[in-house]
Amino acid sequence: xxxxxxxxxxxxxxxxxxxxxxxxxxxxxxxxxxxxxxxxxxxxxxxxxxxxxxxxxxxxxxxxxxxxxxxxxxxxxxxxxxxxxxxxxxxxxxxxxxxxxxxxxxxxxxxxxxxxxxxxxxxxxxxxxxxxxxxxxxxxxxxxxxxxxxxxxxxxxxxxxxxxxxxxxxxxxxxxxxxxxxxxxxx
Amino acid sequence: xxxxxxxxxxxxxxxxxxxxxxxxxxxxxxxxxxxxxxxxxxxxxxxxxxxxxxxxxxxxxxxxxxxxxxxxxxxxxxxxxxxxxxxxxxxxxxxxxxxxxxxxxxxxxxxxxxxxxxxxxxxxxxxxxxxxxxxxxxxxxxxxxxxxxxxxxxxxxxxxxxxxxxxxxxxxxxxxxxxxxxxxxxxxxxxxxxxxxxxxxxxxxxxxxxxxxxxxxxxxxxxxxxxxxxxxxxxxxxxxxxxxxxxxxxxxxxxxxxxxxxxxxxxxxxxxxxxxxxxxxxxxxxxxxxxxxxxxxxxxxxxxxxxxxxxxxxxxxxxxxxxxxxxxxxxxxxxxxxxxxxxxxxxxxxxxxxxxxxxxxxxxxxxxxxxxxxxxxxxxxxxxxxxxxxxxxxxxxxxxxxxxxxxxxxxxxxxxxxxxxxxxxxxxxxxxxxxxxxxxxxxxxxxxxxxxxxxxxxxxxxxxxxxxxxxxxxxxxxxxxxxxxxxxxxxxxxxxxxxxxxxxxxxxxxxxxxxxxxxxxxxxxxxxxxxxxxxxxxxxxxxxxxxxxxxxxxxxxxxxxxxxxxxxxxxxxxxxxxxxxxxxxxxxxxxxxxxxxxxxxxxxxxxxxxxxxxxxxxxxxxxx
Numbered sequence: 077x078x079x080x081x082x083x084x085x086x087x088x089x090x091x092x093x094x095x096x097x098x099x100x101x102x103x104x105x106x107x108x109x110x111x112x113x114x115x116x117x118x119x120x121x122x123x124x125x126x127x128x129x130x131x132x133x134x135x136x137x138x139x140x141x142x143x144x145x146x147x148x149x150x151x152x153x154x155x156x157x158x159x160x161x162x163x164x165x166x167x168x169x170x171x172x173x174x175x176x177x178x179x180x181x182x183x184x185x186x187x188x189x190x191x192x193x194x195x196x197x198x199x200x201x202x203x204x205x206x207x208x209x210x211x212x213x214x215x216x217x218x219x220x221x222x223x224x225x226x227x228x229x230x231x232x233x234x235x236x237x238x239x240x241x242x243x244x245x246x247x248x249x250x251x252x253x254x255x256x257x258x259x260x261x262x263x
Numbered sequence: 264x265x266x267x268x269x270x271x272x273x274x275x276x277x278x279x280x281x282x283x284x285x286x287x288x289x290x291x292x293x294x295x296x297x298x299x300x301x302x303x304x305x306x307x308x309x310x311x312x313x314x315x316x317x318x319x320x321x322x323x324x325x326x327x328x329x330x331x332x333x334x335x336x337x338x339x340x341x342x343x344x345x346x347x348x349x350x351x352x353x354x355x356x357x358x359x360x361x362x363x364x365x366x367x368x369x370x371x372x373x374x375x376x377x378x379x380x381x382x383x384x385x386x387x388x389x390x391x392x393x394x395x396x397x398x399x400x401x402x403x404x405x406x407x408x409x410x411x412x413x414x415x416x417x418x419x420x421x422x423x424x425x426x427x428x429x430x431x432x433x434x435x436x437x438x439x440x441x442x443x444x445x446x447x448x449x450x451x452x453x454x455x456x457x458x459x460x461x462x463x464x465x466x467x468x469x470x471x472x473x474x475x476x477x478x479x480x481x482x483x484x485x486x487x488x489x490x491x492x493x494x495x496x497x498x499x500x501x502x503x504x505x506x507x508x509x510x511x512x513x514x515x516x517x518x519x520x521x522x523x524x525x526x527x528x529x530x531x532x533x534x535x536x537x538x539x540x541x542x543x544x545x546x547x548x549x550x551x552x553x554x555x556x557x558x559x560x561x562x563x564x565x566x567x568x569x570x571x572x573x574x575x576x577x578x579x580x581x582x583x584x585x586x587x588x589x590x591x592x593x594x595x596x597x598x599x600x601x602x603x604x605x606x607x608x609x610x611x612x613x614x615x616x617x618x619x620x621x622x623x624x625x626x627x628x629x630x631x632x633x634x635x636x637x638x639x640x641x642x643x644x645x646x647x648x649x650x651x652x653x654x655x656x657x658x659x660x661x662x663x664x665x666x667x668x669x670x671x672x673x674x675x676x677x678x679x680x681x682x683x684x685x686x687x688x689x690x691x692x693x694x695x696x697x698x699x700x701x702x703x704x705x706x707x708x709x710x711x712x713x714x715x716x717x718x719x720x721x722x723x724x725x726x727x728x729x730x731x732x733x734x735x736x737x738x739x740x741x742x743x744x745x746x747x748x749x750x751x752x753x754x755x756x757x758x759x760x761x762x763x764x765x766x767x768x769x770x771x772x773x774x775x776x777x778x779x780x781x782x783x784x785x786x787x788x789x790x791x792x793x794x795x796x797x798x799x800x801x802x803x804x805x806x807x808x809x810x811x812x813x814x815x816x817x818x819x820x821x822x823x824x825x826x827x828x829x830x831x832x833x834x835x836x837x838x839x840x841x842x843x844x845x846x847x848x849x850x851x852x853x854x855x856x857x858x859x860x861x862x863x864x865x866x867x868x869x870x871x872x873x874x875x876x877x878x879x880x881x882x883x884x885x886x887x
Contacts, residue, residue: 121825157878168886 078251080108081134082181085141085152087114092142094183094228094236099140101240102247109134113151120154127159132172136250137217139208140181142228146197146204148180156211165215177255178212179220180205181243187227209260218259220250273310277303278550291401293394294648296550300557301645317558318616324555325613326507327548328393330541332421332518333503335396335414336525337534338405344526347415354412354590355419358608362586363388366579378434382622383636385427387579389420389612392518393549394644398607398651408596409604416587416608424516424614431618435625460513467513471506471520475527483533484712487727496540503541516614532715535708535726539734556613560641564634572635576642580609580650599662606650610643680706681745685730685760687718690776690797691750695723705748706739731759733767741768749775754782761789783835784842803828 082102086095089112102108111130117123131137141148160166165173182201190196191204202209205222212219223246225231225239249255277299285295303310304317311317339347363384370380395413396405404410479502486498506524507517528534565572584605591601616637623633684695684705695705708728709715718725728735730751741747747764751757757775764771774793777783783794807824811817834855841848 119825121822121829162880162883162886167883 077107078135079133080105080136080138080247080251081130082108082110082138082140083113083152083155084110085113085139085149085155087149087151089114092183094225094231094239095140095142097236097240098181098183098225098243101244105244105247105251107251108247113155114149117151117154120151122151122155122158124158124161127155128161128164128172131159131176135176136247137176137178138181138223138247139178141183143182143184143201143204147207148182160211160215170215174216175218175261177218177220177250177259179222180208181223183225183228185227185229187230188224191226213260213262216262218261220255220257220259270310273303274551274554277310277554282550290652291398291648292550293397293401293553294645294652296553297557297645297648300554301560302557303554304558304560306560306562311558317555321552321555321559321613321616324548324552326517327545327550327552328613329507329517329521330503330545331393331396331549333506333521333525334538334541334545335405336522336527337529337538339526340529341526347411347418350411350415351418351422354594355416355422357590358416358586359388359420359423361589362583365582365586369578369582379628379632382431382434382618382627385430386615386618386622386636387611387640388583389423389614390417390583390608391610391612391644392417392421393552393613394610394647395607397549398648407600409600409607412591412594412596412604413608416590418522420612420614421516421519421522424519425514427618428514428621431622431627432625434622434627464513464515467509467515467520468523470509471524472527475524479524479528480531480533483531483537483727484716487533487536487710487712495536499537499540500544502537532719532725533727535728535735535738538738539728539732542734542738552613556641556644559616559637560645561634561638564638565642572638572642575635576639576646579611579639580643580646583609597662599659602654602658602662603651606647606654609650610647611640613644615640680704680740682706682748683708683736683739683741683744683746684748684750685709686750686752686776687714687723687725688750688752690752691748692718692723694748694750706744708735708739731756731763733763736760736763736768741771744768744771746772746774749773751776754778754785758785758789761786761791765790780835784839787835787839788842799828799831 082099084095084099086092089095099110103110109130111127113122139148139152141152147153160173161170163169182205184191184201186197191199191201193199197204201222201224209219223243225236231239278296281299281302282292282295285298286292300317302308305311311320366384366387367380370384371377395417399405399410399413405414482502483495483498486494502524503521506520510517510520528537531537587605587608588601591604596604619628619633619636619640622628623630628636682698682703682705684691684698684707687695687707687709691707691709695707698705704724707723707725708730709718709725710727710729712727715725715727726739728739730736730749736747741764747760747768749757749760751760754777757777761773761775764773772793773791775786775791775795777786777794777796779796779798783796786794803824807820810820834852838848838852838855841851
C-alpha cells in the first residue's frame with residue numbers, strides 16, 4: 077500500500093465548495109495524509125524540516141489547489157521555493173524525492189474548453205502546468221496527468237459529487253494498485 | 264433556639280439523604296424533597312408534629328418562589344418579555360379560564376354550592392411555579408418551546424392571582440374581617456376607596472420600574488466599590504425583600520413584583536453577580552418549601568377515604584392536562600413536547616394553599632373541605648413529578664423514535680456566548696474588540712465598577728463579576744461555553760480561575776494572559792497550554808522596526824522575528840523543567856540565549872547562509 081500525501085493550498089477554503097467536497101471524499105482514508113498549508117502556515121513561514129519529512133515518508137504526492145492567474149496560490153509557490161532545497165530535492169545528493177509520483181489536482185473557474193489553443197485562455201492546462209512538471213522533472217519524480225475540476229462557478233451538486241468520487245477512486249488506485257498511468261520522468 | 268437547630272438538622276439531613284437518591288433514580292430533586300418531607304412528616308417519622316407546623320414552614324419558605332421569579336426575570340430582558348406577550352396573554356389566559364370553567368362545571372354537576380365551586384375551581388386552575396420551573400431548569404429545558412409555553416402559562420397565573428384574591432371575599436357567606444385575617448397580610452391600602460387602590464397598584468409597579476432603572480444600579484455600584492462580597496449579597500436580598508414588601512402593601516403577588524424587577528435588571532452589569540448570589544438562597548428555601556409540602560399531606564384523611572381523594576386528585580390532573588394538551592395542539596407542539604408540557608403543569612399551585620386559607624377565612628369553604636383540598640393539592644404535587652418521570656423514561660423515547668423533530672431545541676431565552684472574557688482592561692478589551700469585529704461576542708466580566716460604567720456607555724456588554732468564584736462563572740455560562748479567556752492583571756487571581764475551571768468546567772479551553780516568563784512557568788505547571796506572554800509580541804515587533812530603521816530588509820526581518828518568537832516559545836517549554844533548580848536553570852537559559860543569538864546574528868550577518876537555505880543559491884553556485 078502506497079502512502080499518499082495531499083499538499084493542499086487554498087487561501088479561502090471556507091468559501092470553496094469544490095475543494096471541501098474533494099477533501100471530504102478522501103479524508104480519513106488509510107495512508108492518505110492531508111497537509112492544509114494555509115492552516116499550517118498562515119504567516120507564510122513554511123517550516124522546511126517537517127515538510128521534507130512528510131515528503132520523504134510518502135510515495136504519491138498531490139499538489140491540490142485552485143488555479144489563480146494560471147498558476148497556484150502564493151503559499152504553494154512559497155512551499156516549493158523553501159522546501160525543495162538544493163542538495164535535498166535536486167542537485168548534488170538531492171535524491172530524496174526520486175521515483176516518487178506527483179501531480180496537480182486543480183480547480184478552475186473556466187470550463188475545460190477555454191483551456192485550449194482555440195479557447196479564451198489560448199493554452200492548454202498542461203501548458204500552464206509546465207512549471208510544476210519541470211519542477212518534478214528536476215527532482216527525478218514521476219509527474220502524472222493533472223486532475224482537473226473545471227467550470228467551478230457553474231458546477232452543480234451532482235457533477236461535483238461525481239468529480240469527488242472520481243478523485244477518491246484515483247487516489248485509491250494510486251494507493252493500492254500498480255500504476256499504469258503515463259508519467260513524465262527524467263530518463 | 265434548640266428546637267430551631269433541631270428542626271434545621273432534621274430538614275437538612277432528610278434532604279441530604281433523599282434528594283441525591285431521588286436524583287440517582289432519575290426522579291429530579293423536587294420529588295426527592297417531597298419524599299423527604301413525607302418521611303419526616305407527622306405520619307411517618309413524626310419529626311414535624313403536625314400539618315400546621317408544616318404549613319408555617321411552607322409559608323415562610325414560599326419566599327423561595329419570589330427569589331426564583333426574580334432570577335428568572337434577570338434572564339429575560341424587557342425585549343424578550345415583549346416577544347412573549349402573545350404566549351402569556353393568549354396561552355396563559357386560555358388555560359386559566361378554560362380550566363377553571365371545566366372544574367367549575369364538574370363541581371356544579373356534582374351539586375356543590377356554586378360559591379365553593381368557583382373558589383375551588385379558580386384555585387385549582389393554577390399550577391405550581393416552584394415545581395414546574397425547578398424541574399424545567401434541572402432538565403435544561405427553560406429555553407425550549409415547552410419551557411417557554413410553560414413559563415407563559417405560569418406568568419399569566421401569577422397575574423391571575425390578583426383577581427382571584429379579589430373575587431373570594433365577594434363569595435363570602437358571612438362578611439369576613441380582613442384585619443383579623445392572619446394568613447394574608449392585610450394591605451395598608453385596604454381602607455382606601457377602589458380607585459385609590461387601583462392607583463396605588465400602578466404606583467407600586469411604577470416605583471419598581473423606576474427603582475430598577477435608576478435606583479438599584481447606583482446602589483449596587485456603591486456597594487460593589489466597597490469590595491465586600493457579603494454586602495453585595497445583602498443588597499441583592501434587600502432588593503428582593505423590598506419589592507416583596509411593597510407588593511404586599513398594595514396586595515399584589517410578591518413573585519410578580521420580583522419578576523418585574525428582575526426583568527428590568529436583566530440588562531444591568533450586575534446581572535450575573537446577582538444571579539450567583541441569590542441562587543443558593545432560592546435553592547435552600549425552595550428545598551425546605553417542597554419538604555414542607557410533603558409534610559402537610561394529611562395521610563389520615565387519605566386513608567379515611569382513599570378512593571374519593573385519589574380519584575379527585577387524578578381527575579383534577581386529567582382535566583388540567585387535557586386543557587393543556589389542547590393548547591399544545593393549537594400551538595403545534597409535537598406529541599412528545601405536548602405531553603411533557605401538559606403533564607408538567609398538571610399539578611395544583613402552592614398558591615392554592617393561600618387561597619384555601621383565604622376562602623376558609625371568609626367561610627366560603629369549611630375546615631374539613633379545606634383539609635381535603637390541601638391533601639389533594641399536595642398529592643398532585645407529588646404525582647406530577649412521578650408522571651413526568653414515567654413520561655421521560657418510557658413514553659418520550661418511543662415517541663422520539665417515531666418523530667425525530669421532538670428532540671430539537673429552540674433557541675434559549677437568554678443565549679449564552681461561546682467565549683467568556685475575564686478582565687476588560689487594556690489587554691482584555693483589545694482581545695474583545697478584535698473578536699467582536701469578527702462577529703464573535705464574548706460574555707465579559709470585570710470587577711471595576713467605574714470601568715464597567717464607562718465601557719457600558721461605549722456600548723460593550725460588560726458584567727460585574729469576579730472570575731475567581733464558581734457561581735459567577737456558572738451564571739456567565741461557563742458550563743456551555745467553549746473558551747475562557749483570562750486577561751486578568753493579577754497572576755494569583757488567574758491561577759485561582761484556572762483551578763476553578765479545572766475542577767468545575769473541564770470542557771473549557773482556557774487561554775491565559777501571562778505577565779512574563781516566570782508567570783508563564785507557573786501557568787505551565789498548572790497544566791495551561793495556551794499562554795500569552797503580554798510583552799513578547801510587542802517587544803519583538805519593536806525590535807523588528809528598529810532593525811528596519813537600521814537598514815535591514817523588511818521581509819527578512821519579518822521572517823527572523825517569527826523564528827525568534829517560535830524559538831523563544833520552544834525554549835520556554837524546555838526551561839520550565841529546570842525552573843526550580845536555579846543553577847541548572849541559569850546554565851540552560853544561558854545556553855539557549857547564546858544559541859538563539861548565534862543563530863540570529865549568524866543569519867543576519869551572513870545573509871542567512873548558515874542556517875537558512877531559503878532562496879539560497881550559494882551552494883548551487885559552489886557546486887556548479
